[in-house]
Amino acid sequence: MLELRLVQGSLLKKVMEALKDLVTDANFDCSATGFSLQAMDSSHVALVSLLLRSEGFEHYRCDRNLSMGMNLNNMSKMLKCAGNDDIITLKADDGSDTVTFMFESPTQDKIADFEMKLMDIDSEHLGIPEAEYHAIVRMPSSEFARICKDLSSIGDTVVISVTKEGVKFSTRGDIGTANVVCRQNTTVDKPEEATIIEMKEPVSLTFALRYMNSFTKATPLSSTVTISLSSELPVVVEYKIAEMGYIRFYLAPKIEEDEEDNKA
Amino acid sequence: MLELRLVQGSLLKKVMEALKDLVTDANFDCSATGFSLQAMDSSHVALVSLLLRSEGFEHYRCDRNLSMGMNLNNMSKMLKCAGNDDIITLKADDGSDTVTFMFESPTQDKIADFEMKLMDIDSEHLGIPEAEYHAIVRMPSSEFARICKDLSSIGDTVVISVTKEGVKFSTRGDIGTANVVCRQNTTVDKPEEATIIEMKEPVSLTFALRYMNSFTKATPLSSTVTISLSSELPVVVEYKIAEMGYIRFYLAPKIEEDEEDNKA
Amino acid sequence: MLELRLVQGSLLKKVMEALKDLVTDANFDCSATGFSLQAMDSSHVALVSLLLRSEGFEHYRCDRNLSMGMNLNNMSKMLKCAGNDDIITLKADDGSDTVTFMFESPTQDKIADFEMKLMDIDSEHLGIPEAEYHAIVRMPSSEFARICKDLSSIGDTVVISVTKEGVKFSTRGDIGTANVVCRQNTTVDKPEEATIIEMKEPVSLTFALRYMNSFTKATPLSSTVTISLSSELPVVVEYKIAEMGYIRFYLAPKIEEDEEDNKA
Numbered sequence: 001m002l003e004l005r006l007v008q009g010s011l012l013k014k015v016m017e018a019l020k021d022l023v024t025d026a027n028f029d030c031s032a033t034g035f036s037l038q039a040m041d042s043s044h045v046a047l048v049s050l051l052l053r054s055e056g057f058e059h060y061r062c063d064r065n066l067s068m069g070m071n072l073n074n075m076s077k078m079l080k081c082a083g084n085d086d087i088i089t090l091k092a093d094d095g096s097d098t099v100t101f102m103f104e105s106p107t108q109d110k111i112a113d114f115e116m117k118l119m120d121i122d123s124e125h126l127g128i129p130e131a132e133y134h135a136i137v138r139m140p141s142s143e144f145a146r147i148c149k150d151l152s153s154i155g156d157t158v159v160i161s162v163t164k165e166g167v168k169f170s171t172r173g174d175i176g177t178a179n180v181v182c183r184q185n186t187t188v189d190k191p192e193e194a195t196i197i198e199m200k201e202p203v204s205l206t207f208a209l210r211y212m213n214s215f216t217k218a219t220p221l222s223s224t225v226t227i228s229l230s231s232e233l234p235v236v237v238e239y240k241i242a243e244m245g246y247i248r249f250y251l252a253p254k255i256e257e258d259e260e261d262n263k264a
Numbered sequence: 265m266l267e268l269r270l271v272q273g274s275l276l277k278k279v280m281e282a283l284k285d286l287v288t289d290a291n292f293d294c295s296a297t298g299f300s301l302q303a304m305d306s307s308h309v310a311l312v313s314l315l316l317r318s319e320g321f322e323h324y325r326c327d328r329n330l331s332m333g334m335n336l337n338n339m340s341k342m343l344k345c346a347g348n349d350d351i352i353t354l355k356a357d358d359g360s361d362t363v364t365f366m367f368e369s370p371t372q373d374k375i376a377d378f379e380m381k382l383m384d385i386d387s388e389h390l391g392i393p394e395a396e397y398h399a400i401v402r403m404p405s406s407e408f409a410r411i412c413k414d415l416s417s418i419g420d421t422v423v424i425s426v427t428k429e430g431v432k433f434s435t436r437g438d439i440g441t442a443n444v445v446c447r448q449n450t451t452v453d454k455p456e457e458a459t460i461i462e463m464k465e466p467v468s469l470t471f472a473l474r475y476m477n478s479f480t481k482a483t484p485l486s487s488t489v490t491i492s493l494s495s496e497l498p499v500v501v502e503y504k505i506a507e508m509g510y511i512r513f514y515l516a517p518k519i520e521e522d523e524e525d526n527k528a
Numbered sequence: 529m530l531e532l533r534l535v536q537g538s539l540l541k542k543v544m545e546a547l548k549d550l551v552t553d554a555n556f557d558c559s560a561t562g563f564s565l566q567a568m569d570s571s572h573v574a575l576v577s578l579l580l581r582s583e584g585f586e587h588y589r590c591d592r593n594l595s596m597g598m599n600l601n602n603m604s605k606m607l608k609c610a611g612n613d614d615i616i617t618l619k620a621d622d623g624s625d626t627v628t629f630m631f632e633s634p635t636q637d638k639i640a641d642f643e644m645k646l647m648d649i650d651s652e653h654l655g656i657p658e659a660e661y662h663a664i665v666r667m668p669s670s671e672f673a674r675i676c677k678d679l680s681s682i683g684d685t686v687v688i689s690v691t692k693e694g695v696k697f698s699t700r701g702d703i704g705t706a707n708v709v710c711r712q713n714t715t716v717d718k719p720e721e722a723t724i725i726e727m728k729e730p731v732s733l734t735f736a737l738r739y740m741n742s743f744t745k746a747t748p749l750s751s752t753v754t755i756s757l758s759s760e761l762p763v764v765v766e767y768k769i770a771e772m773g774y775i776r777f778y779l780a781p782k783i784e785e786d787e788e789d790n791k792a
Contacts, residue, residue, distance in 0.1 A: 114440060176645055179640065
């Protein structure tokens with residue numbers, strides 16, 4: 001039997017908004033340690049990894065490991081019916097082909113339960129090795145979202161270049177070129193407004209803006225975003241989920257040849 | 265001659281928003297006692313009844329009974345031109361085929377008059393007998409609107425079931441099922457947040473959510489809604505209009521056979 | 529070389545929003561005295577004239593007169609990437625076929641530069657003679673915008689009539705007629721809420737509402753609008769740009785014959 005009670009139910013609503021444009025169907029894996037998901041986007045280019053640790057739930061009961069296939073669009077429809085202050089409980093009986101979401105209003109005057117059919121989804125769990133990154137940028141998530149959105153009005157790809165001084169986002173398109181530089185800045189009033197760069201060596205990598213814009217749907221989950229870059233590795237765009245875990249997006253850089261093609 | 269002056273002109277704007285999606289053309293009936301309307305929706309399934317009593321107007325002059333046929337979409341276009349704080353005066357000369365809406369800004373610096381052609385509309389006034397209802401639910405109107413909207417993302421019909429403990433709204437659709445229970449609750453800080461159930465016997469009736477969602481367009485008119493249910497009668501969904509009257513929507517329940525068809 | 533630094537960058541964003549629906553491509557003319565534009569709308573009916581005087585810029589360097597042809601839609605895309613509090617600098621090298629917009633965030637932590645290709649645009653500069661107007665109306669710009677929007681839900685043209693008492697806006701359409709009168713009113717708490725009429729002789733002129741509605745896109749630039757009317761001249765709808773200049777729209781009145789045709 002599975003029963004997970006999350007007092008801050010709005011977290012689950014935000015997680016769903018962050019996932020549903022990128023992933024159509026996915027297996028949610030429940031174990032004693034937490035509630036997690038790993039899935040490729042529908043065009044098999046980007047990978048998303050979600051973890052909500054069991055400690056973050058008010059009540060967490062998971063008798064045996066369970067993998068529940070869900071249609072994220074349908075799950076999102078149901079979670080949209082939860083109020084922002086509702087407590088959300090996720091329940092599944094052993095061997096059942098359904099999952100139940102229960103929403104309790106803070107006053108307990110309104111209680112809703114939504115039952116959804118589960119699906120069989122083939123998926124292989126990819127091992128994501130821990131890696132050393134050449135450069136790690138931590139910056140306000142709203143700033144990163146704004147930059148990705150702005151640049152996509154000019155071009156299709158973004159070159160992210162990191163030096164000790166700052167991080168530069170560049171694009172080019174039919175109407176011209178654009179460069180946005182965010183300077184390293186640790187002396188801010190609020191820590192979440194800092195832009196902090198840890199760099200072993202300079203990197204400059206090119207990515208499709210379409211995916212970056214999908215990743216920024218996770219912005220409401222965290223005031224900061226961490227972007228980890230290495231020339232041979234997919235970029236990791238990570239949003240921490242307060243005290244509970246994270247949502248991480250992985251995207252392979254476009255190789256130089258691609259980039260030249262695009263420019264031609 | 266007809267001249268009705270309504271200081272709280274925004275009421276009339278809200279009434280129009282509540283009506284215009286449901287009813288295309290209708291006769292507004294003016295008499296010494298008030299300004300009223302009774303109309304079927306365009307598919308002849310739901311009935312709406314509006315009353316604005318003469319005492320609610322700052323000035324109310326109606327020399328003889330008058331029935332004015334109006335296109336509600338056009339009337340809505342004109343009322344949208346009134347500011348929310350404007351005083352609205354409705355004027356018609358005897359025998360005229362037009363009606364004039366006058367909007368005065370609170371400072372009297374801006375005065376607008378909109379003249380609209382009247383229409384001949386055949387309509388028969390249905391007598392709605394006073395009835396005894398098995399159960400009457402009074403609840404916050406925004407809560408009711410939210411539930412109808414939420415459930416319509418899952419299914420097409422809602423089963424409303426009343427017991428002494430509370431009222432349950434249920435639906436089912438391709439993606440699953442949903443139940444929302446609102447408990448009787450009279451010990452709230454603000455009276456308009458109470459959910460109060462008067463019940464003679466339990467009822468459980470099925471309705472098309474499409475109509476319920478149309479009715480909830482009246483939500484801005486009142487902080488509470490009253491739902492009166494009996495197994496042999498159309499449901500009445502009533503929104504009181506402060507000190508002046510009401511807007512009531514009537515909808516026949518779907519019979520069991522229908523419901524079974526839908527489930528099959 | 530050209531370098532214009534505008535601390536209140538949001539002004540330029542608002543100017544672009546005011547222009548881009550009316551004008552597709554236009555030459556921006558830079559001289560020692562200021563940054564200006566004159567252009568016909570794409571259907572060659574309305575004329576727009578913009579002036580931003582050099583004194584309004586924090587830094588203004590223009591070594592020689594320069595005319596820069598820009599696509600306003602593309603320029604708007606780039607300016608939308610500037611934050612509302614950003615300082616905007618416009619730069620062009622002599623003989624270059626590009627212009628650069630630089631956006632600096634107030635904290636200087638984020639610096640963006642957008643480079644746009646210039647275009648060759650044929651245009652003749654029309655001399656607009658200073659004229660004496662029969663009537664000049666100054667009124668709140670939001671009021672004027674609201675009236676134009678409201679009337680266009682009823683009809684296609686507006687008759688603007690000025691008397692000593694006030695200004696009347698009238699229209700007629702299939703569903704009826706509308707008149708909005710704004711009274712002269714100089715005794716208001718805030719000067720920008722006044723409606724002031726300077727009149728030499730009464731005027732009554734007819735204009736296409738479509739253009740009036742385009743002009744009101746400039747509303748965010750100024751809390752007041754000035755409408756100058758003479759029976760033989762195009763109307764001038766002017767929005768002052770704080771301390772810097774103005775944006776003026778010119779539109780020829782519809783002649784009586786036209787009006788009669790429309791009514792027929």
